[in-house]
Amino acid sequence: MVKKLTSTQFLEQFCTRKADSGFDPEVLQSVSAILKDVQLEGDQAVQKYTERFDGTTTDNLIVSEVEIQEAKNKVAPETLTALKEAAANICAFHEKQVTPSRIMAAEERKQLGQLVLPMERIGIYVPGGKAVYPSTILMNAIPARLAGVKEIIMVTPVKDNEAIAPVLVAAAEIAGVDKIYKIGGAQAIGALAYGTETITPVDKIVGPGNAFVAAAKMLVFGQVGIDMIAGPSEVAIIADNAADPAFIAADLLAQAEHDENARVILLTDSEVLIQLVEKELESQLEKLPRKAIASVAINGDSALVLTDSVAESFELSNAFAPEHLEIQTADPLSTLGKIKHAGSVFLGSYAPTALGDYYGGTNHVLPTNGTARFSSGLSVDDFIKKTTYTYYDKEALQQGRMAITQLTEEEQLTGHGDSINIRFK
Numbered sequence: 062m063v064k065k066l067t068s069t070q071f072l073e074q075f076c077t078r079k080a081d082s083g084f085d086p087e088v089l090q091s092v093s094a095i096l097k098d099v100q101l102e103g104d105q106a107v108q109k110y111t112e113r114f115d116g117t118t119t120d121n122l123i124v125s126e127v128e129i130q131e132a133k134n135k136v137a138p139e140t141l142t143a144l145k146e147a148a149a150n151i152c153a154f155h156e157k158q159v160t161p162s163r164i165m166a167a168e169e170r171k172q173l174g175q176l177v178l179p180m181e182r183i184g185i186y187v188p189g190g191k192a193v194y195p196s197t198i199l200m201n202a203i204p205a206r207l208a209g210v211k212e213i214i215m216v217t218p219v220k221d222n223e224a225i226a227p228v229l230v231a232a233a234e235i236a237g238v239d240k241i242y243k244i245g246g247a248q249a250i251g252a253l254a255y256g257t258e259t260i261t262p263v264d265k266i267v268g269p270g271n272a273f274v275a276a277a278k279m280l281v282f283g284q285v286g287i288d289m290i291a292g293p294s295e296v297a298i299i300a301d302n303a304a305d306p307a308f309i310a311a312d313l314l315a316q317a318e319h320d321e322n323a324r325v326i327l328l329t330d331s332e333v334l335i336q337l338v339e340k341e342l343e344s345q346l347e348k349l350p351r352k353a354i355a356s357v358a359i360n361g362d363s364a365l366v367l368t369d370s371v372a373e374s375f376e377l378s379n380a381f382a383p384e385h386l387e388i389q390t391a392d393p394l395s396t397l398g399k400i401k402h403a404g405s406v407f408l409g410s411y412a413p414t415a416l417g418d419y420y421g422g423t424n425h426v427l428p429t430n431g432t433a434r435f436s437s438g439l440s441v442d443d444f445i446k447k448t449t450y451t452y453y454d455k456e457a458l459q460q461g462r463m464a465i466t467q468l469t470e471e472e473q474l475t476g477h478g479d480s481i482n483i484r485f486k
């Protein structure tokens with residue numbers, strides 16, 4: 062069953078940095094071969110790998126208008142209502158992130174400012190190997206639309222020539238996706254990055270995926286932007302002895318069912334709570350349809366950690382920097398100041414991670430594997446660029462002339478100085 066660790070063991074096993082990229086060398090090798098092929102052979106290579114890895118053989122990889130209409134008619138009305146409600150909450154939260162272009166300094170003879178410009182075309186990766194993720198479409202496309210992105214292209218794999226899941230088409234329409242391609246894995250990332258005969262290259266690729274997708278995103282970064290390398294799901298729960306063990310076990314299992322490599326952690330100063338959560342995990346796991354995946358995750362890189370105090374639980378959580386952090390202690394809102402690193406925080410017994418995964422309004426594409434120390438979850442900011450501008454008239458430049466030329470001489474870049482001085486001859 063799940064490992065029980067002391068604080069020291071947790072720090073050693075979960076919070077030390079590794080020297081390598083974290084990617085299996087075989088995965089990196091095969092992904093870089095796939096990317097090279099896609100760059101050279103375009104659609105033909107995309108089709109070859111789609112057939113090999115997904116068993117899908119179509120030579121028409123775009124989802125057609127007819128398929129879209131057929132799919133939409135198959136979605137249950139209550140699913141459509143749920144998608145629209147979730148979309149409204151996500152929209153309401155993210156529209157507050159929109160920042161306008163602004164003038165930062167305006168004097169009579171000069172003006173400095175910052176233009177906020179949307180990206181033209183973005184690609185959204187929607188995972189499709191082990192589950193379908195309509196919620197991920199909303200989380201990626203809604204902030205892009207709010208940022209003003211002109212074209213949103215979505216890719217998602219389908220298995221064995223199956224039709225695309227209707228719920229994905231419905232979510233794509235609600236979120237404002239323009240085109241959908243039935244491709245996944247590294248070949249889809251390559252197609253979005255380099256373009257093919259039928260797919261126009263994008264400026265940035267966002268969205269989560271498995272190790273092949275993540276490695277491909279890492280390798281194409283530089284030619285295109287990427288949001289982050291979002292790995293398998295994680296949750297850390299800080300709880301005291303008053304927390305409900307059934308809630309905690311359910312929240313741990315919810316993230317464990319995503320992936321065998323998911324990491325789920327309880328940090329508590331209560332030995333009794335650990336015992337109760339352990340029992341709950343055993344009984345709840347039995348009833349979980351995705352028991353096979355969740356049980357590998359729970360028994361793998363996951364842990365129940367006994368700490369000295371709630372304060373120490375926060376220290377360990379900050380060292381781990383989890384994707385999701387749940388706080389199930391007395392007066393959870395008052396603990397916000399103790400958080401240094403976490404992708405997204407869920408406060409109290411009635412704000413489980415699943416609330417944010419689907420509905421609350423915050424984004425569920427979040428930094429994993431300790432990267433919350435230096436990065437943030439997906440937001441409108443991921444889809445804009447900030448372009449600064451400067452206006453000076455002759456008199457304003459004359460005022461700065463001496464200082465500029467002094468600095469150009471220090472750097473021995475007198476051509477720079479000349480480009481100032483020539484204006485005053």
Ligand SMILES: NC(=O)c1ccc[n+]([C@@H]2O[C@H](COP(=O)([O-])OP(=O)(O)OC[C@H]3O[C@@H](n4cnc5c(N)ncnc54)[C@H](O)[C@@H]3O)[C@@H](O)[C@H]2O)c1
Nearest residue numbers: 114188189190191218245246269270271294319320425426
């Ligand atoms: N952080 C987030 O916001 C978030 C949200 C949803 C899902 N996730 C994570 O995304 C991941 C989804 O993974 P998935 O596998 O279900 O779907 P996926 O779409 O990421 O991967 C499936 C693709 O992998 C490729 N592939 C499979 N085996 C291969 C091989 N041997 N060689 C080369 N390519 C191969 C195939 O092309 C296939 O289309 C999970 O880890 C899940 O936890 C994260």
Ligand SMILES: N[C@H](CO)Cc1c[nH]c[nH+]1
Nearest residue numbers: 194196197294295418425
């Ligand atoms: N928990 C995932 C991010 O780690 C997001 C998700 C999508 N659907 C359900 N959950």
Ligand SMILES: [Zn+2]
Nearest residue numbers: 294315316418
């Ligand atoms: Zn989830």
